[in-house]
Every structure is written in C-alpha cells, then in structure tokens.
Amino acid sequence: MVHERMGCSVRNGDVFIFIGSSRKLMKLLHAEDGGLVMYVKRLEAGHFKVPAYDEKSRSYPMEWRDLVIMVEGIRESPGQRLRRLRAERNVYTV
Structure with a gap:
C-alpha cells in the first residue's frame, strides 16, 4: 500500500499511519535496522482525531509531537484530554 498507493x-x-474507518484502530509502520516494525493501538473508549488532509501531498502530514x-x-485546550481507558499497571519487585 505504501509503495503502490502512496x-x-x-x-x-x-x-506511516493507518487509521480504521471507525477511528478506533491505528497502525504505525516504519523501518528499523533489520526489518519493518508495526505498532497497533485499539481504543476501548473514544476515537482518534484525524488531522487535516493535504491535497498536494495526498496525505495527512504531521510532526512527531502531533x-x-x-x-x-490531548486536545488543543490546556489540561483537556479525550476519553481514554486507563491501563492497569502492576508493579513487581524482585
């Protein structure tokens, strides 16, 4: 898809960022030494806010911080966040 369509x-x-039509699933693809890496994040609550589309580049350009x-x-208003499920974190000591 990256080569043929983009x-x-x-x-x-x-x-390369791929977001499902429901905006609850995001896949990130990039190359590292030794091979390709794909990260997947599925939201239990809320959805991803997609940035503005750029007709010239036929993509959604963004910086890493974006x-x-x-x-x-995180929303534009300071202190506000979109609804996200909090992960349970267990701390183990050895």
Whole structure:
C-alpha cells in the first residue's frame, strides 16, 4: 500500500499511519535496522482525531509531537484530554 498507493518507500525513515474507518484502530509502520516494525493501538473508549488532509501531498502530514498528541488524546485546550481507558499497571519487585 505504501509503495503502490502512496508512491513512497517504507525504508525512507518516515512513519506511516493507518487509521480504521471507525477511528478506533491505528497502525504505525516504519523501518528499523533489520526489518519493518508495526505498532497497533485499539481504543476501548473514544476515537482518534484525524488531522487535516493535504491535497498536494495526498496525505495527512504531521510532526512527531502531533502523533503523540493524537495517540495520547490531548486536545488543543490546556489540561483537556479525550476519553481514554486507563491501563492497569502492576508493579513487581524482585
């Protein structure tokens, strides 16, 4: 898909973001030394806010900080976040 539809190379260092039509599933694809890496995040509550589409590049260009803001559900208003399920974290000591 990256090569055929987007006209890009997966190995160029960019992170390619795929979001499902329900905006609850996001996949990130990028190349590292030794192979391709894919991260998947599925939201239990809320949905991802998709940035503005750029007709010229036929993509949704963004900076790394924009991706972090989108994944974490941070809104433009300071102190506000989109609804996200909190992960239970157990701390183990050895």
